[in-house]
Amino acid sequence: MNDKYLSPYDASASESTIYDMWEQSGYFNPDAMIRDGLTKEDAAPFSIVLPPPNVTGQLHLGHAFEDATQDAIIRYRRMKGFRTLWVPGTDHAAIATQAKFEKEHYKKEKKSRHDYDRNDFFDMTLDFGRAHQSTILGQLKKMGASLDWSRLAFTLDEARQHAVYTAFKKMYDAELIYQKDRIVNWDVKGQTTVSDDEVLREEREATMYTFKYSDDFPFPIASTRPETKLGDTAVAVHPDDTRYQQYIGNEYSFTFAGADVTVKIIADEHVDSEFGVGALGVTPAHSMIDSEIAERHDLPSVQVINEYGKMIIGNDDIKNTKAAVARETVAQWLRDNNLMVSEEKIIQNVGIAERTGGVIEPLPKLQWWINVNKSFDYPHDSLTGIEKGQSVTLKELMLHVVENEEVSIVPERFEKTYRHWITNLRDWNISRQIIFGHQIPVWYKDGEDMKVSETSPGYGWVQDTDTLDTWFSSGLWSFSTLGWPNTEAEDFKTYHPTNLLNPGYEILPLWVSRMILMSTFLVGDIPFKEVHIHGMLRDKQGRKFSKSLNNGIDPLEVIEQYGTDALRMALTIGVTPGQDMSFDLQKVKAYRKFANKLWNITRFVLTETDKQHEVYEGSFSKRDVEILNHFSERTKELTKEMDENKLYLVAEKLYHYTWHTFADEILEESKAIFENGNDSEILSRKKLLRHILKNICIMLHPFMPFITEEIWQDLKNNNDRDILMTVSWPQL
RNA sequence: GGGCGAUUAGCUCAGUUGGCUAGAGCAGUUCGUUUACACCGAAAAGGUCAGGGGUUCGAGUCCCUUAUCGCCCACCA
Numbered sequence: 001m002n003d004k005y006l007s008p009y010d011a012s013a014s015e016s017t018i019y020d021m022w023e024q025s026g027y028f029n030p031d032a033m034i035r036d037g038l039t040k041e042d043a044a045p046f047s048i049v050l051p052p053p054n055v056t057g058q059l060h061l062g063h064a065f066e067d068a069t070q071d072a073i074i075r076y077r078r079m080k081g082f083r084t085l086w087v088p089g090t091d092h093a094a095i096a097t098q099a100k101f102e103k104e105h106y107k108k109e110k111k112s113r114h115d116y117d118r119n120d121f122f123d124m125t126l127d128f129g130r131a132h133q134s135t136i137l138g139q140l141k142k143m144g145a146s147l148d149w150s151r152l153a154f155t156l157d158e159a160r161q162h163a164v165y166t167a168f169k170k171m172y173d174a175e176l177i178y179q180k181d182r183i184v185n186w187d188v189k190g191q192t193t194v195s196d197d198e199v200l201r202e203e204r205e206a207t208m209y210t211f212k213y214s215d216d217f218p219f220p221i222a223s224t225r226p227e228t229k230l231g232d233t234a235v236a237v238h239p240d241d242t243r244y245q246q247y248i249g250n251e252y253s254f255t256f257a258g259a260d261v262t263v264k265i266i267a268d269e270h271v272d273s274e275f276g277v278g279a280l281g282v283t284p285a286h287s288m289i290d291s292e293i294a295e296r297h298d299l300p301s302v303q304v305i306n307e308y309g310k311m312i313i314g315n316d317d318i319k320n321t322k323a324a325v326a327r328e329t330v331a332q333w334l335r336d337n338n339l340m341v342s343e344e345k346i347i348q349n350v351g352i353a354e355r356t357g358g359v360i361e362p363l364p365k366l367q368w369w370i371n372v373n374k375s376f377d378y379p380h381d382s383l384t385g386i387e388k389g390q391s392v393t394l395k396e397l398m399l400h401v402v403e404n405e406e407v408s409i410v411p412e413r414f415e416k417t418y419r420h421w422i423t424n425l426r427d428w429n430i431s432r433q434i435i436f437g438h439q440i441p442v443w444y445k446d447g448e449d450m451k452v453s454e455t456s457p458g459y460g461w462v463q464d465t466d467t468l469d470t471w472f473s474s475g476l477w478s479f480s481t482l483g484w485p486n487t488e489a490e491d492f493k494t495y496h497p498t499n500l501l502n503p504g505y506e507i508l509p510l511w512v513s514r515m516i517l518m519s520t521f522l523v524g525d526i527p528f529k530e531v532h533i534h535g536m537l538r539d540k541q542g543r544k545f546s547k548s549l550n551n552g553i554d555p556l557e558v559i560e561q562y563g564t565d566a567l568r569m570a571l572t573i574g575v576t577p578g579q580d581m582s583f584d585l586q587k588v589k590a591y592r593k594f595a596n597k598l599w600n601i602t603r604f605v606l607t608e609t610d611k612q613h614e615v616y617e618g619s620f621s622k623r624d625v626e627i628l629n630h631f632s633e634r635t636k637e638l639t640k641e642m643d644e645n646k647l648y649l650v651a652e653k654l655y656h657y658t659w660h661t662f663a664d665e666i667l668e669e670s671k672a673i674f675e676n677g678n679d680s681e682i683l684s685r686k687k688l689l690r691h692i693l694k695n696i697c698i699m700l701h702p703f704m705p706f707i708t709e710e711i712w713q714d715l716k717n718n719n720d721r722d723i724l725m726t727v728s729w730p731q732l
Numbered sequence: 733g734g735g736c737g738a739u740u741a742g743c744u745c746a747g748u749u750g751g752c753u754a755g756a757g758c759a760g761u762u763c764g765u766u767u768a769c770a771c772c773g774a775a776a777a778g779g780u781c782a783g784g785g786g787u788u789c790g791a792g793u794c795c796c797u798u799a800u801c802g803c804c805c806a807c808c809a
Contacts, residue, residue: 005768008771009771201805201806208809223809224809236809272808275809276808276809277809279809280809283809287807287809289809348807348808349806349807351807413737417805420734420735420736420804505804536803542801573756573757574744574745575745578737580737580802580803581744583744584743584744586744587758589758589771590757592771594771597768597769597771599769600772601768601769604769605768606768607767607768641748646748648746649747649748652756652757656756664773671768
């Protein structure tokens, strides 16, 4: 026996050696598995794309959680004989990365993006991202992730750039991408638009002002933002509201805080007559709802606030001041002119940009959009339930594949969330006024129509300066990583659609739905068959991990102290899909003990038996047959649960069997047999111990890949495969 | 305002289509053991499955309702 079993299992001593061995074997790559006859040539494919981590920082425990789950599934499928591919990659995370880089760079150099040429700034940000990428890849390896590194992708590399531009052109040609001046979520601080999903809500105290526009105006209106009222072009009331019937259709002109305002009284179903005074001042330029009303009634739009959050009209006290300041100035003006009816403190939700924390100022901007409600003739014939040429909208496609169960969402309740979200989906604003990202492939030249092209159409053409929303490129992830737009690429043909996606529920609208949109339109197929949703990790007290709470746990430190296998078990057992889980180091500790238990079980077996015992040809004793039958029943049950991705059950049952059946019962009674039994009983039992321990290693391998591989190296027989990772799952 | 989830042992959670005496890990109790393992073993303890009502031969599981906590969506101006 190897002396190393005389001391407790030391994860740190063996894990990196084991990982190197795997990596050098090349078997993370399914092609190598086939080449060496470890996977059958005609084996069914099984593929997962790694949700690409943002290159903004390091991996946290949440990533480790995802990695543990996906790697367990991948390792299982590989052992099960599938042609198994897990594609690694990272996300350039446009605005998040740019914001972070700019902040750190400013701290050091006192220079911002405005101090650099566009290309230089882009390159600097890219370098920053690349540096994080290499850290991230190192961390994934520490986790034991059996990703095929030969297929590493980045959402901003050349191949993905080509995919992005191809996608843009196809959608533009189908008239699903359009350019339009519309109200956007403008992040004043970040100086860019953000999509609806990147706007967070924060409760803030505000004042509800009730006032009249002028003495001549017949009734008061209410608003928390009187400064925007300089841009009102209508007052909307409910059509059935008797109080205002007589005014509908009238037009009033007056000067309001120095601005010439003309409002028309209109009737709109949207107005809630119960709320406030039941009359809504319509500001088409600075409110999403109001702009919709304006569109219905064909009202003009007057912009009041610019990109810097400053007033562009109004009297001298107001013009050029910040909107928040102007609010009070206008309120004072109302008081001074005896127009103010009442002021009431209320709590309201304010939109905040997710990445920069800046207040969102809705204002009109010329932007690029994806139209989710436009009908078009479906160009593919490969999607179940939708025929080629059938008239559909992107929204309908997104709903169809989920309702049709082509894409199944686990747990099922998230289908409701998904459906609800898609149903209310508005057009997707895909342009961003930042530098780090895919520059929009649209070119302009004086006197010519704009052109969509991957490269410059020729002399004198200037490219659109906006970049694409980062989710545009990650929406392509399931197929841009597999060779698309070359639809003849081997990987694309073999591995798409992928089998499984393992995202957190918070990313369902942002990413999962976008992948479905892109894939159903561009490829004519679903991006993945199953969405296996995970919950969020929380700390011991059930709080989110966050910087402000400083309760973060570095997975690498946990690994250093307890070993990757222990961490992986802790992130697997007791975790059900979609359910949040609180993380406690106690748990990791417990599974480190388990690793050591397995270590000592091995020590016992290696001490008492040798490879010769495995080929003992006598029959098993009656008791051993009983044990074997029981074990194969368990194996059958566990295999079924693995097929259903019930990792939390399998891992726990293996833990229990190993410790409390194999060690506590079988090993204990073996001692007596070895002392008092007859030769055939002893030989039977020795063969049995090796057989079961080997199978435990095999089945535990997806969860605890390192220690099981380490043990396998000492346990394997001449006719066994060299590397446990490539060994076949028990056949029944 | 709308939607969803959670509530099971001191703590963290399982409990698949309703079916033996409701399980696991950790913590705690008692005893034991140092030639596989003290990162150990054995034994016991611990639950009106949030409350109430209903369906059923049978409910932790299905339905209704109440309560508490949490999350998501929604620019009542």
